Amino acid sequence: MYGNLVVRPEDIENWGKKIEEEDPEKLAEFEGRIERGEKIEPQDWMPFEYRRQLIRLIEQHAHSEIIGALPEGTWITRAPTFRRKLALMAKVQDEVGHAQLLYSAAETLGKSREQMINDLLSGKSKYSNVFNYPAKTWADTAIIAWLVDAGAIINQTTNSKGSYGPYVRALERICWEESFHLKYGYDSVVYLATGTPKQRAMLQDALNRWWRPIMHFFGPPDTQSVHTEKLIRWKVKLATNDEMRQQFLDMYVPKIWELGLTIPDPNLRKNPETGRWEYSDPDWGEFWRVINGDGPCNKERLAVRRFAEEKGRWVREALRAPHARYVTPLA
Amino acid sequence: MIEVLEILILSLADDELFIGHRHAEWIGLGPILEEDIAFASIAQDETGHAQAYYQILTDLGLPTPDEYAFKREASAFRSAHLVELPNFEYDYGMALMRHFLYDAAEQVRLDALRKSAYEPLAGLAERLLREEKYHWLHARVWIQRLGRSTEEAHHRLQAALDQLFPYAWMLFEEMPHEEKMIEAGWVPPSAELRMRWLEKISPILMEANLAYSEPKADELQAFQGGRHGIRSPYFDSLYAEMTEVSASDPEAEW
């Protein structure tokens, strides 16, 4: 119905093949192209495993954008001034726009948006864990827009050096927009940090609650994570989780301290000898529990998405009706 | 005369403020992503329009847009009840029909304001129309498409029209001291704008096979008073939500 499906599964001759079943010559040529820094485009030959991993990655990213719109979205109608309200609306609108771009990018690999959304709703495919935590106060929205978006920028900038053309191009535009979110988030945080005692307390409380999910944001430590050397060779994965986490800490811990905030980890420090940040175990057990469905908001988030799917079904059916043509979106 | 001007501008601005609020509730919950984005974009425009209308008053030494929006007594608002209505369990048929009826009214209203003798209003109307063009296009195209698609869609739009029509009718409720506004050349009579509005929506509704009947004066009791400071039953919860943060620490800057 969205018409972005560039490649249909039935046209893909190696659909479902294991890597060792692939044509070795084609595989060598494919890897050579990536090594030379060429981009892979939808019509190009690619091993099925590459296709599968990218669909998984881009789809999860797209889901994270729409689910991520929910915790912040509920604060638009509560935003305390015109300036904040307009900025927050624009931000959340961008996030939904990112989902749209990313679903389109994933569709070029042969999975339709409808299938992806169905897999989200059935729990088969995941989204970023960070959105399974609640945004309880206005300060939470400020912390999300600053630090979660900062994490997203690090992650996305890294991925934008990847090998798949449509994903890379989507990410370039996304990163450009995210940089405005970050500015908005930081500005909101500064107002709270330099505001009334109540505002400062609200901000510290938000940071206390968000620190752990933010530490989890980049994924489990390299010692526990199962990405293979192959994904790095194919430029699907470009930095390890720990590398990205270190980069985040390097860039943002000093800024957080500068605002007079306390990071809720007494062991957090930069080791002057190794140049690396050390921190307490952020409870990776919790990370796995939340990813497997047992977080504070997993059920609620999916319930909201299912509700929206259900409520909008008649509209989508109407758009598929014979005389109804697809309506060009406004924005 | 400044009190009369304030009545006029607040009637325009308050409608925009609350329709923006209601449209914004669709972000993340639309029937397709494209509509989340469309409603978010329109919500931003309308919220910005509200701010721009209030600013005209601010420039005359009256309160700031934030004060008007976030720190006012319920009875000082002048919105039509149409824009205060909730989204009714996310009924997209209702949302779309309200958007259609409202933006048609905005088209008519702004088109008239371009010729207003009150310079700041005429200038602003010109500017807002550039954005409004897209609202109207969006509303119209969707009514046309959905109105002629499935039986269910048609049925839902008709039900929404039945419910919303008397509310929309009252977008053109006569304002207090309206005769002074007309005399000053600021606006044409509301009743005249209502006729232009009907001319605008009728052919599109007819094409989509959607019917309305003009309400009789004695049927309008429940829908009127918005321009005179009477709030709908939905206002209190709406406004409590809108001011939840700002009221939590009135001295704070955000």
Ligand SMILES: [Fe+2]
């Ligand atoms: Fe995003």
Ligand SMILES: [Fe+2]
């Ligand atoms: Fe407007």
Ligand SMILES: [Fe+2]
């Ligand atoms: Fe509008």
